[in-house]
Structure formats: C-alpha cells, structure tokens
Amino acid sequence: MTTKEPLSLPRHALPWVLLSQSYVLMQLVGHIPYWIYALFVLAVGWRSLTHMGRLSYPNSYIKAVVVVATSAAIIATSRFDLESATAFLVAAGILKLLEMRHLKDLYVVVFLNFFIQGIVFLFEQSIGYFLIALIGVWLLISTLVLAHYSDSQKGRYKRTTKMAAQLMLLSLPMMLVLYFLFPRIGPLWGLTLQSNKALTGLSDQMNPADIAELSQSAELAFRVTFDKQGIPARQELYWRALVLDHYTGRQWRAQHTPQLQWPMSDQEPTPEQRSYEIIQEATGQNWLFSMAPAATLERGIGINEQGLLRTRRPVFQRKRYQVAQDLTEALPAKQLSDFERRTYLQLPKGYNPKAQALAQELQQQSATELELLDKLMQYFYQQEFSYTLKPQILGKNEIDDFLFNTKAGFCAHYAGALTFMARSVGIPARVVAGYQGGEWNETEQYLTVRQYDAHAWVEIWQPEFGWLRYDPTAMVAADRIEFGLEQALAEEGSFMEGQLFSMQKYKSVAWLNKLRISLDTINYQWQRWVLSYDNQRQKGFLEKVLGFNHWQQSLYIIAASFIVFFLIASVLLWWRLRAAKPSPFIQAWQKLQTRAQKLGVQPKTGETVTQYCNRLIQACPQHEALIQSTAQQINQWLYQDDSPDDKAMQEAVIESIKHLTKQLSVQKG
Amino acid sequence: MTAIQSVLGQLNQVILGKENQTKLALSCLLAKGHLLIEDLPGMGKTTLSHGLASVLGLSYNRIQFTSDLLPADILGVSIFEQDPTSQQGSFRFHPGPVFSQVLLADEINRATPKAQSALLEAMEEAQVTIEGETRPLPTPFFVIATQNPISSSGTFPLPESQLDRFLMCIELGYPSEQAERLLLEGKDQREIAKRLKTELTLDKLLALQEQVEQVKASSSVLDYLQRIVAYTRYEAGYQYGLSPRGALALLRSAKAWAVVNDGREYLVPEDIQAVLPAVVDHRLSQAAASNKQKVSQDILQHVPVLQ
Numbered sequence: 001m002t003t004k005e006p007l008s009l010p011r012h013a014l015p016w017v018l019l020s021q022s023y024v025l026m027q028l029v030g031h032i033p034y035w036i037y038a039l040f041v042l043a044v045g046w047r048s049l050t051h052m053g054r055l056s057y058p059n060s061y062i063k064a065v066v067v068v069a070t071s072a073a074i075i076a077t078s079r080f081d082l083e084s085a086t087a088f089l090v091a092a093g094i095l096k097l098l099e100m101r102h103l104k105d106l107y108v109v110v111f112l113n114f115f116i117q118g119i120v121f122l123f124e125q126s127i128g129y130f131l132i133a134l135i136g137v138w139l140l141i142s143t144l145v146l147a148h149y150s151d152s153q154k155g156r157y158k159r160t161t162k163m164a165a166q167l168m169l170l171s172l173p174m175m176l177v178l179y180f181l182f183p184r185i186g187p188l189w190g191l192t193l194q195s196n197k198a199l200t201g202l203s204d205q206m207n208p209a210d211i212a213e214l215s216q217s218a219e220l221a222f223r224v225t226f227d228k229q230g231i232p233a234r235q236e237l238y239w240r241a242l243v244l245d246h247y248t249g250r251q252w253r254a255q256h257t258p259q260l261q262w263p264m265s266d267q268e269p270t271p272e273q274r275s276y277e278i279i280q281e282a283t284g285q286n287w288l289f290s291m292a293p294a295a296t297l298e299r300g301i302g303i304n305e306q307g308l309l310r311t312r313r314p315v316f317q318r319k320r321y322q323v324a325q326d327l328t329e330a331l332p333a334k335q336l337s338d339f340e341r342r343t344y345l346q347l348p349k350g351y352n353p354k355a356q357a358l359a360q361e362l363q364q365q366s367a368t369e370l371e372l373l374d375k376l377m378q379y380f381y382q383q384e385f386s387y388t389l390k391p392q393i394l395g396k397n398e399i400d401d402f403l404f405n406t407k408a409g410f411c412a413h414y415a416g417a418l419t420f421m422a423r424s425v426g427i428p429a430r431v432v433a434g435y436q437g438g439e440w441n442e443t444e445q446y447l448t449v450r451q452y453d454a455h456a457w458v459e460i461w462q463p464e465f466g467w468l469r470y471d472p473t474a475m476v477a478a479d480r481i482e483f484g485l486e487q488a489l490a491e492e493g494s495f496m497e498g499q500l501f502s503m504q505k506y507k508s509v510a511w512l513n514k515l516r517i518s519l520d521t522i523n524y525q526w527q528r529w530v531l532s533y534d535n536q537r538q539k540g541f542l543e544k545v546l547g548f549n550h551w552q553q554s555l556y557i558i559a560a561s562f563i564v565f566f567l568i569a570s571v572l573l574w575w576r577l578r579a580a581k582p583s584p585f586i587q588a589w590q591k592l593q594t595r596a597q598k599l600g601v602q603p604k605t606g607e608t609v610t611q612y613c614n615r616l617i618q619a620c621p622q623h624e625a626l627i628q629s630t631a632q633q634i635n636q637w638l639y640q641d642d643s644p645d646d647k648a649m650q651e652a653v654i655e656s657i658k659h660l661t662k663q664l665s666v667q668k669g
Numbered sequence: 670m671t672a673i674q675s676v677l678g679q680l681n682q683v684i685l686g687k688e689n690q691t692k693l694a695l696s697c698l699l700a701k702g703h704l705l706i707e708d709l710p711g712m713g714k715t716t717l718s719h720g721l722a723s724v725l726g727l728s729y730n731r732i733q734f735t736s737d738l739l740p741a742d743i744l745g746v747s748i749f750e751q752d753p754t755s756q757q758g759s760f761r762f763h764p765g766p767v768f769s770q771v772l773l774a775d776e777i778n779r780a781t782p783k784a785q786s787a788l789l790e791a792m793e794e795a796q797v798t799i800e801g802e803t804r805p806l807p808t809p810f811f812v813i814a815t816q817n818p819i820s821s822s823g824t825f826p827l828p829e830s831q832l833d834r835f836l837m838c839i840e841l842g843y844p845s846e847q848a849e850r851l852l853l854e855g856k857d858q859r860e861i862a863k864r865l866k867t868e869l870t871l872d873k874l875l876a877l878q879e880q881v882e883q884v885k886a887s888s889s890v891l892d893y894l895q896r897i898v899a900y901t902r903y904e905a906g907y908q909y910g911l912s913p914r915g916a917l918a919l920l921r922s923a924k925a926w927a928v929v930n931d932g933r934e935y936l937v938p939e940d941i942q943a944v945l946p947a948v949v950d951h952r953l954s955q956a957a958a959s960n961k962q963k964v965s966q967d968i969l970q971h972v973p974v975l976q
Contacts, residue, residue: 586975606969608938640935642887 007103013147014051018044020139024113027120032087033077043097058098086119106147110140127526138164177561181554184535201283202433206244206252211412212389217451221435222280222289223524224447229274235481239289241434243306249348252431256343260302260310267297273324279527286314295324320532344428354400359421369427376421380475387477414472415456428461437484444521452485588657595661609634623663630656673929676724676868683720683861684713686848693839693947694721696925699881702836703792703812712841714815718773726867727770734780740787743767744797767791770807774814778824792834836918838951884924885935893938893974900972907956919948938974
C-alpha cells in the first residue's frame, strides 16, 4: 500500500493567496492591534522567501514559539471582546501561511479569509464596505479557481477572474432567497457587540464637557422620514431622549426611572397623529428618540410617564422604528404626584446662592409663574450672554459663576441654569437631553441628525398646560435653533475644529457639499432598504407578502429553492452533454468496438478505421470479407464521397456496422 | 509504371532501404515545400538530395554552409568591372548559388544566423532582394537543407521562424542490416547518384504538383486535422500550438502523400498520420520540450480519428 502524497500548492496561486489576504485584512485596520499587521508582513516575507527557494519552511520548534508568543501577546492585550476574538482569528490565519505547503492548506487559508471577510460586517455595514467586501469575495473565489489551473496555461488570470465573477452572479438568486427568507435569529450566545467600545452619543449624566465633545463629532445619530403630514418647522424639531431630573451641584443626572407602558400590538397612526420613521445608529442604550408628545406604535417600544420611548434591550445594532406625534394636545395634563413634585424640585443644599437670589427677586416682580418664566428667559436675552463651545472653567458654584461671571457657554449651561432657578422658586422643572434640528435632504425627503446636533433644553410644569418646553439657548443664539450649530459658531469658527478631513467642514464648497449629500443619500437608502431588514421586518414581509404565518415555512421554501436551483443546473448540464452526444454512426461504431473488445480487440485512440479493421481481421479471420467491405464502405462514405450528411448512405453504413456487430456476437455465442 | 513510381525506383537505388523517407522527400517537393534533412554526418543526407535533384531533372546548386559564410556568398554580389578596351566600367551583378531550381544547403546549421537568414526571403517568396533590387528566382525553387543534430559541436540552431519555413523535416536513421550489406557490397552510392536517369520533365513535375492540389479533403478528414491542431494548442499543454501555416502545411503534405503513396484522389486519415512526424515534430519540439515523447507520437495516441 502506498500513502498518497497530498496535492501540492500551485506556485502561481501563492501571490493570489497573499493578495486576497492582504485585501481582507486591510478592511480591519483600526479594529485589530497594529502589531498583527507587522506579524502579517513577517509571515508574508517568510512565505515569499520559501516560495523563491531562499528559505525553508519553519520547523516545528519555531512554529511553536511563534504560536505561543502570538497567543500570549493577544491575551496580554485582550479585553475579551469582539475585537480581541477577531485578532485571534486573524493571527491564526496569518500563521497558517507559514505552513501552507499543499492545496488543502490553501483551502484552509482561503476559507478562513472568507470568514474574516464576513467578520468585517460586524464592524462596518455601510454600502461602501459592502462594495469593498464584494471585491474581497471575488478575489477569494478567484484564488480558489486559480489554484486549480495548471502553471503553464496562458490567459489563466483572465479566465479565472471571469469565472469567479460568473460564479458570484450565478449565486445571486440563492443569495436573495437566503436574504429574504432565512430566519433572522438573534445572537444565541449573547455576545454584546461593541459593548466595550465607547459609542459616541448622549449619556445619562449631563456634563457640559461631554456635549462640547459631541459637537465635534459628525457621526450619524439617526435619520428620519416623515409621513404625508410632512416635516414640522425646524424650531419644533426637538428630539427627546432623556430627562435629567437630579442635580448634584456638579452635573445633571437621570436618577428617577419612571414606569414604562408597553403597547399590546402594533398600531396604525390615527389621522390626528404625525407618524415618522427613525433609523437609529447603535447607541448601546435602550432609549429611542421622539418629538413630544410621542405615541408608540410598535409592540417592542414602551413609553414612560415622561413621554420618552424605550426598548427592552439596549440598541447594539442599527434600529428602525415607527413613532407618532400627537398633533391635538400637549403632553397629557394631569396632576403631579407628590413623588414627582419632590423629584422635579430637588436641589442640593448650599449651592449657587446668587442664582437663587436672582430667581427670588424676579419672582417678586411677577404676578404669575408664566410671567416669571418669561422674565427668566428675557434675562438671558438682555444680559450679555454669548454662545460658545469653549467656555471657561467654572468654579464651585457653577451656575453663579456662569450667570454672573463668565456669561458664556452652550445649551447645557443655559438649560442647567434655567432649571436651577425655576426649581429654586418652587416651580417643577427638568432638563431634557436629546438632539435639535438636523439636515433636511430635499431630494430624498429625509432628515439627518448628527452627533453635533446634540442639545439640552428645559421643560417646566404648569398645572394648566402640563410640561412646557423652554429653550434658553434660543434666547442667546437663535441661529443654533433656526439654522444649526454651524451658523451659531460662524463667528467663533470652532465648528468641527480639528476635524480637517471631515466633509461636514466644507459645506461651503458647493460641489463637495453636493457630493456629500449624494453619498449620504445612497447610504441612507442602503440602510433603509437593506440593513434594516431585521427579524421583525422579515416577519412582516413573510406575513403580508407571502402569507406565511410560521417561520418553518420559510425553511421549506429555502430548501425548495435550493432543490429547484440544483434541478435547473442539472437540466442545463444535461442539455449541454446531450448536445455533445455522438452521431448515430459513431454510436454504432462504438457498439462494434465494445463487442469486439470481448474478442480481445481493444480500441486505441488515434486509430483509423482501416487500422482498426485490420486488427479485427487478425482476431477473427473468418469474417475478413465482411470486415473489409464494411471498412471500405465507411471509408468511401466518410472520405471519398464526402457525404456524411447523406442520410441514405449513413443508414447503409450504420446497417453494415450493425450487421458486422451481430456477426461478431454470433461467433461469440 | 507511373512517373512517380519510376522516380521512387531511381531514388531507392541510391538510398537503400529508406522507402518511407524517399516518399516523404518526394511528397515534400510535390507539395512545393522546402525540405530539411536532419541526421548525423554520413547517413546519406547529401546523397538523397543529390539524387532528388538529378532524378527530377532540375538545375542544381550546392552551398556548403560554414561558420564564415556570408549572405553575399549565397545571394550573389555586384562587382565593378572595367572593360579593358574602352576603359569604361560599371557594376555587374554576379548571381549567387541561390539562383537555381534546387538549392542544396548542406549543413545549414553550421553557418551563423546572419547567413541562415539570407535564405529566409528566398525560401518564403521565391525572390531575393540585393542592393535594393528584387530579383525573381527560377521556378520551381526548392531548398533542400541538411543539418546535423543540434547537440553536435559547432552548430547554430535554426530559429523557430526558419524551421517553420521548411514544410518537412525528415530523419534518415541507420540503415537496416540487409541494406547495409548491400551498401557494403555495392559501388559508391554517390557515383550512382551522379549517373541517375532524369525521370521527369519540368512540365510533368508541374502537372504532378497540380494533381496534388486537386486531391479532395472531405469534411471528416478536415475535422480530424482540426482536432489535431486544437489538441496541440489547448489540450496537450505545450507552450504554443500549431500555427495556421502549420495546419496548412499538414494538409498540403498529406495531399502530396496521397498522390505519391498510392495515387489517390482523396485524402484519408492515414495520409495525415503518415506525414505527421515530418511536418509537426520540428515545428513543436521546442514547445513541448518537457515531453519525453515525440510530439507526433503524442498526437497519434491522443487524438481520436472519428468523433
């Protein structure tokens, strides 16, 4: 018994393996440690030298050392999250290069790279990355195809890449079936993606510095499309996310967690409601965005007493949901409970005496609470307040310092100060954090809200009206509310300061701005129609369009479409083979040869009719005359008369061959 | 006895026991192709070419190729001549040995590539251009070249482009025992060759060439030929396959073989198989350098005749 040597690695495939692997790894820049790339360069170098015959494969001692060192390095730097798991897999793929000797090792490396290419989607899902990944898949398939061409075949690169593209096109129907029908199961192992990575966004503690930092970020927060009621005026676009009810003297916090109500079923918006759809980026938090007064339309979204929307689980993936805004009334006017009244009047003792004094002074000048509130707002307008993202550091009594000393700050300072003063004269008040405004895309009719649209404002309780919105920032920098942050900071010039390459910074360059908006539109449509197709939407699609009511049905359909797909492929293949079926003459001739084989005359490739017949005569001399006449007939028909299309002649030739075949079997019998 | 049979009979008197090679050589000339005879020194290359020329009754020149041979030695040269009486002079062209109906280029691969390529235009276009003036060569024009195997010392291998211009390349090989005995017992074969009878007139030769062109190739035979060509190009794994000129050469040679071998008016696959080694091996031997087998053997074993 001999052991079979595994198929060797075709030399011309190695550059393609390295190329496709580099391409896939490039997409992970920023997500895995940089030293992994150094490891990759080393491995590629070593493997290339081996390829050129300068260096042998590493022996098992070296391999053991490298594996142990790499694992140790990953564990040492690991935070046991998605990124270190990815780094581990990538490192394994890189080290496999060092022992890639045979074709089967190439399979391991290429399939690993397919997997890593898939992992990239855990980090990035924009349409740009989708296109990049398409090229990656194409390179990987090309590598696999190329590994099965022999070294010397000309034009193999062109044929290989073409075949890879064809394979991808052919798999398109199956891809669509799987995309639409394959059950979207949530992560079974509860790996919270990116949970350790700080997501940009609001937090439940308002620190002025945080919002200042947010305003430097052009990252997407969410996008909104409105129903036929259309978009409200820009001054009304207050996207509520959080109520900060507790003041510690240094910062505002969301302390009280009010009761949530969950709707029992999905609802259609009533005519008195303006419904809109939000596609929200991952926040790592369970709050959603809405305009007051909000109403929930979906089963999985609850609403609390503060009129804020919440989900059961934190949003770790992009989420698409439907919200309604009641157009008829303000937030339901009801009595504040004692607990609520205490909560919204809470103040730490001993802070900001000057601000309290100011509030009390103004209170004495006003007859009603509404008048007082007007006066407070007027105060911000009349005094020399300015809007800046670079405020000075404030002292122990922050609000006093801000109101009477620096007089410069942004939304968080103004909202905090107003709430403090209202509470200090016994008016329930709260800070609301969220986003304000957004960029309206006129052609595609959607609103883009970015992190720099983050905002904080005030809601104040009036028994007759309920919670009323007061935005002191508007008194200081009306531009911020009406035109956005960029206008408000036009003089200071601090908009997107230090973000030289952000396209947001160059809105004034017309063509660049147009390009930016077009790119944003494409990405928006991609998110809206492709990425947001989640479990719930799939359910809706299956129920409404296909009439399914159980997920098993879609599995049956998937299985059925696989069967149909392979049936079609088999039929096509059969059709092709059928076209190559030999002519009746050849069939008869082959039958004769099969028959003669039993008499010991093996057919040889490259033998002419005459040569074969001569051998046949030697095997059975008693049929010499018959064989010779048949051979002559064939030769005459094929070569002398040149009439292979003459049916009568063909029939006659086939008849003689059949006759001869019969004679040969008679002899055998 | 037909003219062809008598020609063959005469030739076989000179080259003993090499009927196949003499038939191939004659087929080559009837297919209007140039012939290359490759073998070790002393195998009868020169004798065969001598014999061919004298039997066909064509004017005949011989050039012994050496490493210092120059193109002018082959093509001819213009020399300034002065008339001693009038004292007036002019350049006069002295035609070289190429101006003949049969040119024997002996040991062609001993000359430098420069001299070899001087034959190039002559072989392809039956004309030579010297000092800007194009001069036609006599018709018919055959080049019979002999060469020593490439491994011999002091040789410049012919480039592929030049090999391709020879319709056939044949080897003689050692004679059989009986033929060798006859050879040893008999007279000097070159003496016999000189006294060979001329069997053909020019008209008859041209008529035979015409007859070769009239040979019918059925679609089944052409299918076979195309399968051979496709095999060399795509399936055999050679660096390059048979060129269209090579395919045409194969067809023409096979037709001539049909006439020479048994005076047939149509082509059968056996004709192609008979000329295949002579036509294909020298064209593709470098392309299939890694193969131990000869190209023609490879083809004969792998390309089906009927399909």
